[in-house]
Amino acid sequence: QKEVEQDPGPLSVPEGAIVSLNCTYSNSAFQYFMWYRQYSRKGPELLMYTYSSGNKEDGRFTAQVDKSSKYISLFIRDSQPSDSATYLCAMSATGNNRLAFGKGNQVVVIP
Amino acid sequence: DAEITQSPRHKITETGRQVTLACHQTWNHNNMFWYRQDLGHGLRLIHYSYGVQDTNKGEVSDGYSVSRSNTEDLPLTLESAASSQTSVYFCASSVSTGNNSPLHFGNGTRLTVT
Numbered sequence: 001q002k003e004v005e006q007d008p009g010p011l012s013v014p015e016g017a018i019v020s021l022n023c024t025y026s027n028s029a030f031q032y033f034m035w036y037r038q039y040s041r042k043g044p045e046l047l048m049y050t051y052s053s054g055n056k057e058d059g060r061f062t063a064q065v066d067k068s069s070k071y072i073s074l075f076i077r078d079s080q081p082s083d084s085a086t087y088l089c090a091m092s093a094t095g096n097n098r099l100a101f102g103k104g105n106q107v108v109v110i111p
Numbered sequence: 112d113a114e115i116t117q118s119p120r121h122k123i124t125e126t127g128r129q130v131t132l133a134c135h136q137t138w139n140h141n142n143m144f145w146y147r148q149d150l151g152h153g154l155r156l157i158h159y160s161y162g163v164q165d166t167n168k169g170e171v172s173d174g175y176s177v178s179r180s181n182t183e184d185l186p187l188t189l190e191s192a193a194s195s196q197t198s199v200y201f202c203a204s205s206v207s208t209g210n211n212s213p214l215h216f217g218n219g220t221r222l223t224v225t
Contacts, residue, residue, distance in 0.1 A: 006153075008151075034213055036216075041218075041219070042219070043201055043203075043216030043217050043218045043219055044154075044201070044214075045216065046213045046214070046215075049213055088153070088154065097142050097161075097205055097207075097212070098156060098159065098169075099214060101153050103151070103152065103153035104154075
């Protein structure tokens with residue numbers, strides 16, 4: 001079993017819809033959870049960063065972490081065509097800067 | 112602005128040749144990482160370094176080597192390129208070991224081994 005599981009999609013949604021992405025993980029030591037966004041032919045860029053359980057909101061983006069279920073989610077409200085990208089979840093344990101990545105989820109927002 | 116630069120952006124080489132991919136960061140970060148990204152596998156860690164003269168193997172290090180002679184650079188060398196090493200390679204850096212700080216990525220090098 002891989003440490004981080006992420007359904008690679010792809011996911012197509014109409015403009016304005018809510019996008020819901022998620023990852024599951026097996027390592028209970030993970031405390032830091034990140035979502036990266038990667039546009040075509042570009043490197044991943046950090047989108048959201050959370051520590052331990054709970055929610056974090058930044059504009060149209062909300063990250064949720066449920067450590068009891070080993071499950072994290074990213075929600076994109078009022079999706080825009082510019083949100084079309086691959087979204088990767090990543091996580092790490094305390095004192096360990098090596099991230100475990102999901103395979104990425106391709107999202108296409110249709111105008 | 113600080114950045115992380117990879118070169119070349121594209122490279123085609125022949126099987127058996129030695130290839131070096133460059134990575135240069137101006138963030139003054141201690142930590143640097145090399146990943147490869149392939150369909151169906153996501154990002155996989157090749158090698159990483161927590162500072163000058165420090166290098167460590169990642170999960171897919173066979174056939175690759177790195178050296179860290181200064182803070183800014185971590186070149187990745189393919190000793191004898193193989194077709195299985197055709198991939199997109201990303202370099203990344205982060206601030207320090209203890210804070211689980213996020214990675215800053217370069218824009219990748221697309222390597223084709225024929």
